[in-house]
Amino acid sequence: MLDGARQKLSLSRGTVRLTSKEPKAAPLIDSNLLAEDADVQTLVRAIRMLRRIVSQSPLAGMVMDEIKPGPHSTSEAALVEYVKARTGLAYHAWGTCRMGIDNNAVVTPDLKVKGLENLWIADASVMPELISGNINAACMMISEKLGRQLRG
Incomplete structure (x- = not known):
């Protein structure tokens, strides 16, 4: 974080859209990367920063050659x-059905899809912001929350 302000990991935003009314039809996913x-x-600066890091001791003595780029x-x-x-993409998609209380949120804080009956989402797509680590544990907590909620 710079100057204590919360930074977004990425400004680019993709979309997930339906391709038909058929529930089993694959969606159209446009990651819209970069x-x-x-x-x-940001990625160019990261490459330059990594180069500076590996050129310093003790890493400099361990790195033989830069392969890519x-x-x-x-x-x-x-x-x-x-x-x-x-x-390219790695790990899990997130934020495609953002949870929140504002008008742009797709899912309510109790994981219910706004405007629909009996439909909840419990995966990384509800996360409004990406966490800094692997999101597997966070996804398990989200699904556990919904499981407990539905059991009453």
Whole structure:
């Protein structure tokens, strides 16, 4: 965090849309990665920072060569090109059905989908912000909350 302000991990936002009225039809998922230049610049800065870190002792003595993007990639344009070509999704999707009390939230704090009867969501999609670690334990807590809630 800079200056104590909470920073978003990513400014780019994707969408998940229905492709048909059929419940078993696969949704259309558009991750929209790197749509915002600020996200590209964050990753370029990360590459530069990692290079500085591994060039310092004791890591410098352990690192033989930089493989990707490679020592030849030093210009801003080369690093931007590398980031755009190599960035992809990992781990779990989150925030696609954000939980909250505002009008933009899809799910209420009790995990119920707004405007629908008998439909709850208990996975990472309800998380309004991504946590800094692996989200598996958080997902298990969310599902445990819903399980206890539904049992009464």
